[in-house]
Amino acid sequence: MLDKLPNFIDAKRFTLQDCHLKGNVDLAEMSRLQDSLYNQDGTVEIDWHFTTNEQHRSIITGNIQTTVNVLCQRCLQVMLLPIETKVALIILNNEDQEVPQNYEALILTNPEVSLYNMIEDELLLALPIVSYHTDCSSNQYKRLKSDPEDLKENPFKILENLNL
Numbered sequence: 001m002l003d004k005l006p007n008f009i010d011a012k013r014f015t016l017q018d019c020h021l022k023g024n025v026d027l028a029e030m031s032r033l034q035d036s037l038y039n040q041d042g043t044v045e046i047d048w049h050f051t052t053n054e055q056h057r058s059i060i061t062g063n064i065q066t067t068v069n070v071l072c073q074r075c076l077q078v079m080l081l082p083i084e085t086k087v088a089l090i091i092l093n094n095e096d097q098e099v100p101q102n103y104e105a106l107i108l109t110n111p112e113v114s115l116y117n118m119i120e121d122e123l124l125l126a127l128p129i130v131s132y133h134t135d136c137s138s139n140q141y142k143r144l145k146s147d148p149e150d151l152k153e154n155p156f157k158i159l160e161n162l163n164l
Contacts, residue, residue, distance in 0.1 A: 027066070030119070048062035
């Protein structure tokens with residue numbers, strides 16, 4: 001396993017040589033991901049296999065694992081979000097080629113491709129649209145809902161009696 005993965009690789013050559021790439025990338029290297037995270041702490045671990053399939057087409061398979069810090073959208077507190085996702089890419093030379101089922105297309109316009117961008121794309125797709133704790137202890141709505149005494153002190157309780 002590599003401590004730090006290279007940023008640029010020749011993906012097509014890797015597949016022809018049947019390469020296995022396992023290592024880490026710092027989250028701080030992924031600028032597009034930063035808007036979705038609370039901070040840049042942590043690393044991403046990948047375990048990718050570059051090979052060819054039965055039709056001699058170049059494919060990349062494997063997985064990505066990381067834990068990121070995000071804000072819970074219920075309580076607005078920092079939470080740890082583990083991400084583990086599978087990768088199944090097929091390398092295409094142009095957009096007209098058919099993409100097999102269960103694969104995503106990777107269209108190469110240049111022999112070298114940014115491995116960091118590929119990893120970042122997969123993480124962006126794996127992030128949930130909304131992150132939240134399954135149990136927010138500081139969630140006021142949940143406390144009101146679970147404690148009938150708090151409902152009596154709710155200033156909007158009187159609105160229940162209005163006939164609209």
